[in-house]
Amino acid sequence: MSHSISPLIDFYRGEAPDHQERTIDDIWQLDAFWLEHIHDYIQWLFPIPEASRFNTFAPLLTDGICEAFAEDTALRERQRHSLDVMLRFYGLTREGQAVVALPELDIATHIWLKAGGHNHLRISRIIRSLHLCHQPEFAASFQQAVISLGTTQGIVSAQSVAYWRNANRH
Structure with a gap:
């Protein structure tokens, strides 16, 4: 086990748990119910530089962590796996680099297609991260898909x- 610059990097590499003792693999296995109702995992999967008002234990994205993602293909691949988990939750999938709707995407069952809610904040975080x-x-590609589908x-x-x-843009 290599020592890294951050608990977030260790978490992403599968070498350490988050603040709730969950590994990244544990979070990747959560079903849609838990992805909707647990609110303190998204900050670990998609870190940004600002503190979360919903999870004070979440690590912040620092310049050093950004550099680690820039230099480590495996970290970026693991974050794409996190993206795939969230895409399934939102009724979306990746086809190469494009993000497209799954056949079951429906306003009746996908809460993010409504006027507001915490999933809109999650979507902003994912794009930014x-x-x-x-x-x-x-x-x-995620940004384009959610804007297009969310408005049509x-x-x-x-x-x-x-x-x-x-x-x-920041």
Whole structure:
């Protein structure tokens, strides 16, 4: 086990748990019910530089962690696996670098297609984290998909869409 610059990197490598003693593999195995109702894992899967008001134990994305993602293909691949977990939760999937809707995507069952809610904040975080963790192509494809689907198949608020549009600009 190699020592890293951060508990977040150790977590991402599968070498240490999060603040609730869950490994990344444990989180990847959560079903849709738990992904919806547990609110303190998303900050570990998709870190950003700002502190979370929902999870004070979440690590922050630092310049050193960004560099680690830039230099380590395995870290970026593992974050793409985290993206795949969340895409399934949102009724989406990746086809190469493109993000597309699964056949079962439906406004009646996918809460993120509604006007508001915590999933809109999660989506903003995912876009921003992917961008900052040196995966701008995946940030852009996810961003494009949620904006397009949220405004054509859902009733996503203009405010949420604006946050999504701006999520990869910082």
